[in-house]
Amino acid sequence: MQSKISLDNILFLDIETVPEKSSFDQLDDITKELWAHKSQYQRKDEITPEEFYERAGIWAEFGKIICISVGYFTFQGDTRNFRITTFHGEENKxxxxxxxxxxxxxxxxxxxLCAHNGKEFDFPYIARxxxxxxxxxxxxxxxxxKKPWEIPHLDTMELWKFGDYKHYTSLKLMAHVLGIPSPKEDIDGSMVRGVYYQQNDLKRIITYCELDVLTTAQVYLRLxxxxxxxxxxxxKVAN
Structure with a gap:
């Protein structure tokens, strides 16, 4: 079925997110209370809301998008290219x-649209x-x-599940088992907040995001x- 979708009709994407504020103490009192309630089920009583705030970027209600990288195929005769660009700057823009x-x-x-774990994260996060x-x-x-079959979204992780809804596989693991060369990433998702707020190095995060878009496209080709x-x-296309 996947072969019926023309590659040049797919937009591959990945997003990077961080907590909306650099630290918990910058939140107003109402947001602090709402964050404490929202995060309670994950952090339990052993971890305070302030300590857990470094993970706030996971939730669209408490985080923000700092970049969206996209990739798409172009064909000219027998020549195939994959072009990548990134939207960054103020979230609204x-x-x-x-x-x-x-x-x-x-x-x-x-x-x-195609992303890895996109149906659970990227697509709803962007919409929210x-x-x-x-x-x-x-x-x-x-x-x-829209009916399920009308939703124009592909998810490489979902495709790998083959109906096994309890099965989670990271993009890195999928790339490895499918024999895709590992990109030279110098950070991982857990480091994005620190690189953004403490090192002020968005360019480094963009490179990481673009590599994930490329890897997602490679995984899809193997599928x-x-x-x-x-x-x-x-x-690489300048934006």
């Missing part, structure tokens, strides 16, 4: 720029943050009234039993 991309270039029925900022949802993220991308087929 990067979300609007991403929406413009979807509205102008990925707005037809044939177009789909757009609503918070008062941005009208693009069609590809507005799922109201279709197609040749993975070579280095000379990958192009």
């Amino acid at each position: 990067l979300l609007q720029d991403f929406k413009n991309l979807l509205d102008e270039h990925f707005n037809h029925a044939k177009h789909v 943050r757009m609503i918070i900022h008062g941005i009208a949802l693009p069609e590809k993220l507005d799922l109201f009234g 279709r039993n197609q040749a993975i991308l070579k280095d000379n087929e990958v192009k």
Whole structure:
């Protein structure tokens, strides 16, 4: 079934998120109380809300998106390229720029979005943050009234489950077992908050995010039993 989807109709993406504030003490009293209640089931009583706040970026209600990296295939005769670009800066602007991309270039029925664990994280997170900022949802993220088979989303982790809903597999593990060369990442997801707030190094995070987009595309190619991308087929596009 996957082979029926043309590669150049897929937009691959990944997001990086951090807590909306750099520290717990910057929150107002109401938000502190709401955070304590929201995080209670995970942190239990052994960890205070303040100590647990470093993980707030996981929740769209308490976090924010600092970059969205996207990748897409282009074909010219027998030449295949994969182009990658990143939206970054103020969250409101990067979300609007991403929406413009979807509205102008990925707005037809044939177009789909693809991310690893995207149905549980990336897609709903982006939609929630757009609503918070008062941005009208693009069609590809507005799922109201759509039947499951009408939702234009692909999820490489879901495809790997083959119906086993309790099975979680990281992108890194999937890439490894499928024989995809490991990208040279110098950070992982747990380090993003520190790199952003303490080191002020967004460029480093963008590189990490773009590598995940590339790896997601490589995994998807392997799931279709197609040749993975070579280095000379990958192009970075300035945004």
